[in-house]
Amino acid sequence: MKKITALLLTLALLTAVCLTAGAATDEKTYGAYKHVFIIGVDGAGTYFEKDYMQNFHRIFADGAVKYGARTETKTDSGPNWTSILTGVSYFKHGAENGVVCLEQERVFKRYPTIFKITRDAMPGAELASICNWGAINMGIVEDDIGATKINAGPDDATVEAIVNYFNEGHAPAVFFTQLDEVDAAGHGYGSSSKEYENAMKEADRRIGEIYDCLEAKGLLEDGLFIVTADHGHKETGGHGRFSKLESYSTVAVKGKTVIPGGKMDDDVKLRDIAAISLYALGLESTEWNFTARVPGNLFYDVQGQARPYYRDIIDFICGNIMWIYTNLGHPFDEYF
Numbered sequence: 001m002k003k004i005t006a007l008l009l010t011l012a013l014l015t016a017v018c019l020t021a022g023a024a025t026d027e028k029t030y031g032a033y034k035h036v037f038i039i040g041v042d043g044a045g046t047y048f049e050k051d052y053m054q055n056f057h058r059i060f061a062d063g064a065v066k067y068g069a070r071t072e073t074k075t076d077s078g079p080n081w082t083s084i085l086t087g088v089s090y091f092k093h094g095a096e097n098g099v100v101c102l103e104q105e106r107v108f109k110r111y112p113t114i115f116k117i118t119r120d121a122m123p124g125a126e127l128a129s130i131c132n133w134g135a136i137n138m139g140i141v142e143d144d145i146g147a148t149k150i151n152a153g154p155d156d157a158t159v160e161a162i163v164n165y166f167n168e169g170h171a172p173a174v175f176f177t178q179l180d181e182v183d184a185a186g187h188g189y190g191s192s193s194k195e196y197e198n199a200m201k202e203a204d205r206r207i208g209e210i211y212d213c214l215e216a217k218g219l220l221e222d223g224l225f226i227v228t229a230d231h232g233h234k235e236t237g238g239h240g241r242f243s244k245l246e247s248y249s250t251v252a253v254k255g256k257t258v259i260p261g262g263k264m265d266d267d268v269k270l271r272d273i274a275a276i277s278l279y280a281l282g283l284e285s286t287e288w289n290f291t292a293r294v295p296g297n298l299f300y301d302v303q304g305q306a307r308p309y310y311r312d313i314i315d316f317i318c319g320n321i322m323w324i325y326t327n328l329g330h331p332f333d334e335y336f
């Protein structure tokens, strides 16, 4: 009798395990998420790969990470954060660094951000952008959509503002933050410096703090957690051109329908974060110039969407020239 009971119990347990495993992989990604959290580390490029990024590796041990994601053809902050948040190329939006992003009147061509697209589809949704670099909330995230926009200053103050925001019980559909101090270390000392490494370690601590806060609030059960960088830094510091260190970056994604250890396919651009985020929330962009895609080998149930290159021929041509140039070892950098 004992044997039969044990057998039945084992069978019941196995069935339960199978059902649970099935549920994890059978869930459709489209609309499966209530929250998307995007953590941007300015100037970090592919340095997340380093062993010392312990929180990053802890978090994404069962996530999907692409270290060879392509930036826009101008490896500056304004162009890339704008593309990450709109899914539109730099050639279309033209959001130059610095002044343009700080322009309230927005002299660059405006395209809707994922905040605006989410707001239009979900009038009651909470939206939040809490950044160090004020230009993002000044120039990129729309003013008239009821998003919480906080420019909190130094990275530790930014993280404090983020933790306070979540401690108040907020549960935004779209959350974005940009940490800036890795970029400052890159400009000051170069990406091969000890100062840059220390700044990356600090960023790693902050990523861990934000992640743990979200997990403690239960927001990651239906949340997609993304970490990225707008560009990298040359060994001697600086960015804006086409070397691998400047123009390769990271897209790391964790969520209940993400393939653990997924490497994503070869054609991943930073702007694809817009497509990934919208898809997870069950939304789509109706903007003709939207050329972001959901990569393959990221979600269990998505083979990889086609990128509509025909909508943005200049980006297609220049992006490919840039890729070839980067992989030739950027031999003409000193000339322009």
Ligand SMILES: [Zn+2]
Pocket: 042, 043, 076, 077, 078, 183, 230, 231
């Ligand atoms: Zn930047």
